[in-house]
Amino acid sequence: MISKSVLLGIRLLAWVAALAAVAGIALHFNGSSSRILVLAASGAPYLMGSAVLGAVAFVAMRHRIGAGVAIVVVAIATWTQAPLYVGHPDDTDGHTVTVMQANLLFDGADPRALVDEVRARGVAVLTVNELTPTAVEYLGRAGLDQVLPYRFLSPGRTATGTGIWSSHRLSETVEYDGFVLNQLSATAEIPGAGPVTVYAFHPVPPVYGTRVWADELSRLRDILDRSPSNRPAIAGGDFNATYDHRQFRAMLSGRFGDATEQAGAGHLVTYPTDKRWPPLVGIDHILVADGRAVAVETVDLPGADHRALVAQVRLHGKQG
16 A cells, blocks of 8 residues: 555655646747756757656556646647658658768767778768868868769868768868858759759857847748758758757758658657767757658767768759
């Protein structure tokens, strides 16, 4: 027989779990630049998951009001996360290209491991962040320029450097001014798809300053909004934002969609990989316009503090 004090304690914990989930939902929709709220939004899915525990506890105790509230909270939380798992079937014909996004942790990532993954997976477009001159040299020695012979790079010290490698010729290269880290774009001539605009982005992390972070995400969205509408586009980057940041989801309100969401790949976590615990948040993304990702997965990258992201993207450009 469970004592009344134990039942009271379980009931209290169940309410705490339900309220934590409500907080997670609120963080998902929060659009402020408050530092604590922006950082907390990264953990919104974990907070939302606590509603399930609350619902189970209330049902077990036959607490109808609590169970009803918790079940409603579970339903709303599920609604916010379902797009990542449902996917969008695409029967449209198109040219399929493999895209990889990788954060190299300066020159810490194992260059040979990266090149081996690029070669084995048939990657045609690679976007990289935290690209240093030393990393460019090491990747060249490892054979990346033989696998992906065309490149547009803006290496820099520590986190500033960004780059695009491609198996197809690049033109119309642009480096965007006014950002703390380097932001690039180029046009890749991909047979079967025609010209494809490729972006490599890396806004500052919110710990740098949440107002600067939000401003950079907004300006990157403006860049995407100006992307030529008569051709497909791909944007890879460490966006330093998760799907649960409203400021990131604003980028998906126009032509662009998140490859992970398009493919229904679920909650793919990419960071951090250099701790004693497993990665917790997904801040690396591949965005697609006039196309759709049909498969997305993460790839371990020894020496880096991010997992790489690889997407099979079917582009809806011209055929032939």
